Amino acid sequence: MIRHIVLTRFKPDTSDEKIAEIYAGLAGVAKRLEGAQDFRGGRSESPEQIERGYMHGFTIDFDDWAALQRYSDDEEHKSYGAQLVVNAVGGIDGILVLDLDV
Secondary structure, eight states, X not given: OEEEEEEEOBOTTOOHHHHHHHHHHHHHHHHHSTTEEXXXXXXXXXXXXXXXXXXXXXXXXXXXXXXXXXXXXXXXXXXXXXXXXHHBTTGGGGEEEEEEEO
């Protein structure tokens, strides 16, 4: 299984509603694609408070690398990904992506 992890430093003027809209859209993409499941996302509530500005994140689990590739190639995913970039501090520099084989 591949765990796709995305952390975002949203611009201060990005509303909670906009973040929820983006996350709902990405969750919908994950729900309709074969081999993708278990979207989880939200704002950090870490008591350690060492997020370094990456206060929001989400994960999606994929059956395999091919399923992750289908997600990456999906046009709707690309649209929501573009919204992440537009709303992140510094554009793509405000986003971290990790893919772990778990």
